[in-house]
Amino acid sequence: MLNYFRFLDSDYFPSGVTAVLSKKTECNLSRTLPFVVLHLSCLSVFLTGWSPFALYLAISLYFIRMFFVTGFYHRYFSHKTYKTSRVAQAIFAALGTTAVQRGPLWWAAHHRVHHKLADKEGDVHSPVRSGFLWSHIGWMTSDCYMPTDYSKVGDLVRYPELHLINRFDWFFPILMGIAVYCLGEFVGKSHPDWHTNGWQCVSWGIVSTVVLFHATAAINSLAHTVGSQPYSLEDNSRNNFFLALVTMGEGWHNNHHKYPTLVRQGLEWWQIDLTFYLLAALAKLGVIWDLRCTPQSHTETAVFESQPGTREITVANSAK
Ligand SMILES: [Zn+2]
């Protein structure tokens, strides 16, 4: 009985984490099942129907959770582009899990490897080396990428609360699902003319989650294949205006690979970066501070605190 529940722990691997991490990089077909189920679940909207309320809720859940991913998972846990309190970082971690993109430490560990080896041998999701489909979704079906490699996130795992949230990354998404159902039931009963209900809102919440997944994954695939390259780098990262709009600023990916520890990714006034604007608002409220807005002494140091030595990136202002 106890063994059954151990599968709820994302750190539990019967053959041991080290053995799984050293497995060959290849698709495990059984790991495509959760993706297939999630995508097929979107068809439930044909059973539950739609309403303006359910649609607005889905769009709101998309943008709110996109910010959790970009503002917290990416710009805080992966790159430490600003500082915050221990309580706030735990809240950021919990909120981030509602995007259903695994735990914050898992996310950050893989993302740090991506920056370290961008489009080179060992990059987790390079469309240049491994093809578009692999970079977009395929890599997540490989056994070797299932565990969290804590050696990449030593600066985060030392907080037991972050480790716990990472291990049980399903907990807050389930809680959110229940909250969405209850909200739909409440609104449906209090405003019968809005023609909504709990299951309808849950169905549209799933659609929102799937679209959110693909928009985030597009940064790994499209933002390394389609767009402009104002900075000449060793990787294939691109700036893409459309992606920047749908991902709240992450589409300025060439800028980001150039300056990975800057809190803002839209560097020109016209490069819309909604995540940065919201983080600036959080800074005004005192929730976060020490936002890194300018390269320091023309030298950026990426966050690989757990690595032997750090990677230095020279950032002379040399646009191509
Ligand atoms: Zn990239």
Ligand SMILES: [Zn+2]
């Ligand atoms: Zn990054």
